[in-house]
Amino acid sequence: MPGRILIVDDEIPVTRLISTVLGNDGHQTDVAHSCHDALTLIGQYPYDVIFIDIKLDRDQGGLALLKTATAITPTSRVIMMTGYPDVATATEAVRYGAFDYLCKPFDSLQISSITRHAIENRRLQLEREQFRANLEAINRSISDAIIMVDQRLQLQHLNDAALQCGYNPAQLGQPLDQLSTGCLGSCRMALAETVRTGQRHELKRIECRGTGNRTRIVSVIATPTTSEDGARTGAVAVIRDETRLDDLERQLQQRSRFHTIIGHAPVMQQLYTRIEALADVTSTVLICGESGTGKELVAQALHECGARKQKPFIKLNCSALPEGLLESELFGHVRGAFTGAIKDKMGRFQKAHGGTIFLDEIGDISPSLQIRLLRVLQEREIERVGDTTPIKIDVRVIAATHRNLPEKVRRGEFRQDLYYRLNVVRLEVPPLRERLEDLPLLVEHFLHKFSHKFNRTFSSLSEDVLSALRNHSWPGNIRELEHLIEHACILSHSSIITSDDLPTEFFNTIGHRTETSHAQQPHATVDLQETLRRTQGNRTEAAKLLGISRRTFYRWLEQQTEP
Numbered sequence: 299m300p301g302r303i304l305i306v307d308d309e310i311p312v313t314r315l316i317s318t319v320l321g322n323d324g325h326q327t328d329v330a331h332s333c334h335d336a337l338t339l340i341g342q343y344p345y346d347v348i349f350i351d352i353k354l355d356r357d358q359g360g361l362a363l364l365k366t367a368t369a370i371t372p373t374s375r376v377i378m379m380t381g382y383p384d385v386a387t388a389t390e391a392v393r394y395g396a397f398d399y400l401c402k403p404f405d406s407l408q409i410s411s412i413t414r415h416a417i418e419n420r421r422l423q424l425e426r427e428q429f430r431a432n433l434e435a436i437n438r439s440i441s442d443a444i445i446m447v448d449q450r451l452q453l454q455h456l457n458d459a460a461l462q463c464g465y466n467p468a469q470l471g472q473p474l475d476q477l478s479t480g481c482l483g484s485c486r487m488a489l490a491e492t493v494r495t496g497q498r499h500e501l502k503r504i505e506c507r508g509t510g511n512r513t514r515i516v517s518v519i520a521t522p523t524t525s526e527d528g529a530r531t532g533a534v535a536v537i538r539d540e541t542r543l544d545d546l547e548r549q550l551q552q553r554s555r556f557h558t559i560i561g562h563a564p565v566m567q568q569l570y571t572r573i574e575a576l577a578d579v580t581s582t583v584l585i586c587g588e589s590g591t592g593k594e595l596v597a598q599a600l601h602e603c604g605a606r607k608q609k610p611f612i613k614l615n616c617s618a619l620p621e622g623l624l625e626s627e628l629f630g631h632v633r634g635a636f637t638g639a640i641k642d643k644m645g646r647f648q649k650a651h652g653g654t655i656f657l658d659e660i661g662d663i664s665p666s667l668q669i670r671l672l673r674v675l676q677e678r679e680i681e682r683v684g685d686t687t688p689i690k691i692d693v694r695v696i697a698a699t700h701r702n703l704p705e706k707v708r709r710g711e712f713r714q715d716l717y718y719r720l721n722v723v724r725l726e727v728p729p730l731r732e733r734l735e736d737l738p739l740l741v742e743h744f745l746h747k748f749s750h751k752f753n754r755t756f757s758s759l760s761e762d763v764l765s766a767l768r769n770h771s772w773p774g775n776i777r778e779l780e781h782l783i784e785h786a787c788i789l790s791h792s793s794i795i796t797s798d799d800l801p802t803e804f805f806n807t808i809g810h811r812t813e814t815s816h817a818q819q820p821h822a823t824v825d826l827q828e829t830l831r832r833t834q835g836n837r838t839e840a841a842k843l844l845g846i847s848r849r850t851f852y853r854w855l856e857q858q859t860e861p
């Protein structure tokens with residue numbers, strides 16, 4: 299490989315010889331006969347090789363030039379020449395950075411060979427440096443943290459991203475087990491494991507507490523490193539921040555519907571997870587929650603999720619029937635058991651055999667029925683009314699109540715032993731006011747439902763209605779919302795539900811704090827007559843102009859015209 303070479307010697311025959319030989323080898327050569335000339339040339343061009351005579355300028359001037367030249371152009375390979383070789387000078391020259399040493403007299407073969415080696419050596423060094431620079435650029439630019447250790451588990455390398463994981467360059471050379479990054483150090487454990495076993499070690503989606511207060515989700519892959527001859531040299535860990543991916547996946551996994559239950563609020567996600575976990579648990583489940591929160595839907599989902607889903611799901615509202623009738627509904631009766639029992643009747647427990655029975659409003663059953671139910675739950679067998687023959691049943695019992703059962707137990711109105719039997723597993727269904735973020739989703743669901751039912755299209759709610767809904771306290775929960783939307787759909791003349799379509803009572807309910815609460819009273823500064831004049835008597839336009847509903851406008855108008 300041809301190079302550019304400087305030959306520095308005050309002996310003209312020497313410079314001529316070298317120049318001729320190297321010129322013949324295809325190199326480009328420059329010659330200097332003094333230190334001064336040499337430095338001028340070195341300052342202009344980074345030579346591949348520089349030949350310097352040690353005795354330059356009739357002194358040891360060559361060594362001084364060597365020092366200066368290697369400082370100016372550190373990658374140039376300097377070959378020292380002397381006619382009086384001795385070990386001390388050679389050692390000194392190498393110490394100052396000379397690449398090699400040539401003793402006079404030398405022949406053309408020696409010149410060619412030493413130059414070739416020097417150029418090759420320089421090329422390799424430059425290549426290595428370029429490689430290192432590239433590697434560093436890559437290291438800096440990638441967002442994955444990279445941590446390298448040697449076989450003794452001493453920290454060898456960190457990239458910029460590793461600083462985010464709590465490492466810092468001052469720790470280089472320190473043993474891993476003495477490093478503190480303010481976390482559990484899972485990545486260090488992975489590295490140690492890889493060094494110990496020589497195997498790749500992977501940790502998926504673990505928490506990384508690194509710097510700052512933000513906990514990140516990261517994946518770690520530790521891989522063994524080896525030298526060229528295959529000997530193990532340590533391990534490298536790549537730590538990838540997957541927080542965003544994890545968040546997105548979590549969002550994707552968040553369900554806005556579970557069986558027939560609508561809702562994507564975090565409390566609902568927890569509920570869905572619990573329902574799934576309980577799907578095949580045979581223990582009694584007690585579903586608690588205010589009226590209208592969807593307890594029945596939860597019971598249904600529990601049944602649908604489990605292995606019994608092909609079998610019957612039988613429900614019974616325990617507060618809907620008088621005691622005698624309820625008893626016969628639950629357990630069945632035989633002909634003649636009581637007046638009017640003209641034939642045998644199968645009870646709901648028997649009908650639910652193999653499946654699930656859902657006992658709604660369990661808190662309302664009478665004390666005598668409580669005893670009978672307790673026995674059924676304990677013995678898993680029933681006796682029909684008017685018959686003492688026990689009948690085995692295989693039924694999963696799900697009960698629900700909107701009442702405070704512990705309070706009823708405390709007051710002696712509900713048997714404690716039955717409460718414990720029912721309360722083996724308990725599910726709480728949150729009230730709507732605790733998951734108002736689900737309002738738009740529920741509204742959309744019901745608009746869709748009533749579009750279907752009334753064979754019309756209800757697409758949305760006006761902004762003021764939506765904000766009124768958000769400010770309502772929802773004592774009747776989702777049932778109340780469902781009825782409200784149904785009412786509005788019936789009254790609505792368009793596909794958009796406005797506040798005119800809502801029942802007046804809705805605006806009078808406690809907890810309502812919206813436009814309508816300020817709409818109860820016309821603001822003193824609002825001149826309705828003036829607004830009407832501006833809209834040429836058009837009341838709808840006037841209401842719009844004031845940003846209130848038409849109905850509110852009428853009410854204000856009435857109030858302002860009252861004597």
Ligand SMILES: Nc1ncnc2c1ncn2[C@@H]1O[C@H](COP(=O)(O)OP(=O)(O)OP(=O)(O)O)[C@@H](O)[C@H]1O
Pocket residue numbers: 558559560561587588589590591592593594595596658659698699700743776777780
């Ligand atoms: N999450 C929900 N998604 C869709 N509809 C719901 C939801 N929760 C309740 N509903 C609807 O609201 C109404 C009342 O629900 P459900 O009967 O399940 O409530 P509940 O808690 O059992 O009431 P109660 O205590 O009065 O028996 C039903 O029409 C039901 O479809």
